[in-house]
Amino acid sequence: MNTIRWGLVSTARINRRVIPALRQSPRAELVAVASRDLAAAQAYAAEWEIPQAFGSYEAMLQSDGVDAVYISLPNTLHAEWTIYALRHGKHVLCEKPLATSLVEVDAMIAAANETGRVLAEAFMYRHHPQTKLVGEWVQNGRLGDLLSVRATFNFAMGSRNNIRLAPDLGGGSLWDVGVYPVSFAQYVMGGPPQQVFGSQWLGESGVDELFNGQLVYSGGRLGQIASSFRTPYYTMAEVVGTNGRLSLTRPFTALDNPRRQLLFFGPDSDDPVEIPVPDEYLYLGEVEDMHDAILHGQPSYLTLAETRNHVKTVLALYESARTGQVVGV
Ligand SMILES: NC(=O)c1ccc[n+]([C@@H]2O[C@H](COP(=O)([O-])OP(=O)(O)OC[C@H]3O[C@@H](n4cnc5c(N)ncnc54)[C@H](OP(=O)(O)O)[C@@H]3O)[C@@H](O)[C@H]2O)c1
Known part of the structure; x- marks a missing residue:
């Protein structure tokens, strides 16, 4: 495997900044977008030329066609969907703040450790x-x-x-x-x-x-x-x-x-x-760092310990x- 197939969890506004990074990286392929609403997902997929649209986050996270997901949900939904994605075998780049409680952050870190999947906070700067x-x-x-x-x-x-x-x-x-x-x-x-x-x-x-x-x-x-x-x-x-x-x-x-x-x-x-x-x-850096971690087992540049302290x-x-x-x- 030298290409990561990415899916977007939501049609959030911030996606428009991350999509160009996925397109710039030779190691990424943007294959899917999921929304709570199928018509919204389909319209978004057409606008951004994304091959597959899903009408629920679960459907995309359960599919075998996605390796990693970018979670751009409201802050209090980060933990639930990150853990769901990790438990369904996906690597996760989750927007900042990773979560709004330490109980949630610890559950997310535990899920990453248990599943062996990469989890990182999307702090691009x-x-x-x-x-x-x-x-x-x-x-x-x-x-x-x-x-x-x-x-x-x-x-x-x-x-x-x-x-x-x-x-x-x-x-x-x-x-x-x-x-x-x-x-x-x-x-x-x-x-x-x-x-x-x-x-x-x-x-x-x-x-x-x-x-x-x-x-x-x-x-x-x-x-x-x-x-x-x-x-x-x-x-x-x-x-x-x-x-x-x-x-x-x-x-x-x-x-x-x-x-x-x-x-x-x-x-x-x-x-x-x-x-x-x-x-x-x-x-670009946050996306390439995910690729290094997923493809070559490199430790994430922004560690989960640093994220937890945020x-x-x-x-x-x-x-x-x-x-x-x-x-x-
Ligand atoms: N790193 C950065 O530069 C940067 C910049 C801006 C924002 N962010 C972060 O990115 C995340 C999203 O921010 P945003 O401004 O892009 O958000 P947004 O445009 O409001 O989008 C949030 C998306 O979450 C989904 N969603 C699910 N449940 C929702 C609910 N109850 N209410 C509203 N939306 C819901 C919706 O997608 P569907 O309808 O498609 O399901 C919605 O499009 C936040 O965590 C924020 O901190 C980061």
Whole structure:
């Protein structure tokens, strides 16, 4: 086997970003799409030139014609369908956040271990060369001792008819886009924070539409994260060490935007040096990483331990925002 036959679990909007990655990879073949509604699946299959359409997720996951699936369901449905897919022999690339409770995350990891199938969180920016460069700069000590990290992901939600506003579907800005700063901070700090303090602003539906978090790491190092549905698109990240800082204008999305810059501000001058970043389609890395894991048994680049810590940190931040207390992670 050198080609993976992929199926899409749902007709979600995000699929349109992942489909080009599947088409770009010589090791992928997009063979099927499933929807709760057969007519919707058929229309989607026609629009995207996908050979097979299924009128239920079960039907596609039970078929022998699919090796791996991409799960792009609302957050609270990730666990149920990931476990179902794994138990039916499929490898799973599941959208972020992997799940909204640690009980679910642990059940998903257990199902992957029991079935021997690959499971990975679809955190595309973690695979991009820009993110990997930041990791190299931190690890090889070019910033000196790392002291703090700051990151933000804001956008203005257009329609209010959105899964992101539904409490029962795992809505909320922290679950949706705040997970990027949480993940970035964990990546550069080399692990989750020891304790967190969160503050949120709840919208009409009861989910946080603004979230700010303070994170404390070992050695007293600090992190600050923010997310929002209520303010214009803005993403940033900054990694600060004793020898200088890295500043990213597009750390998470729109990495092909001409305004994307990775800048180094050194110790002696306020003039930044731009660090060149190789171009790569943002969603390609996560797909190729699945192929390496499935076809060659390589460990996933984004480990399930790292993913579990994303969820653990988010849950601690929400608990802190609810109780007004500092919460240990
Ligand atoms: N990595 C990224 O860049 C990125 C970007 C955006 C979103 N995401 C993640 O991708 C996932 C989907 O987000 P999205 O914005 O693409 O979602 P979306 O467009 O609202 O699609 C979600 C899909 O889930 C299916 N679904 C099943 N039960 C549902 C229910 N009760 N309510 C609504 N939909 C239901 C529907 O497909 P059928 O009707 O076909 O069954 C629907 O099309 C989320 O986990 C989100 O965090 C990731």
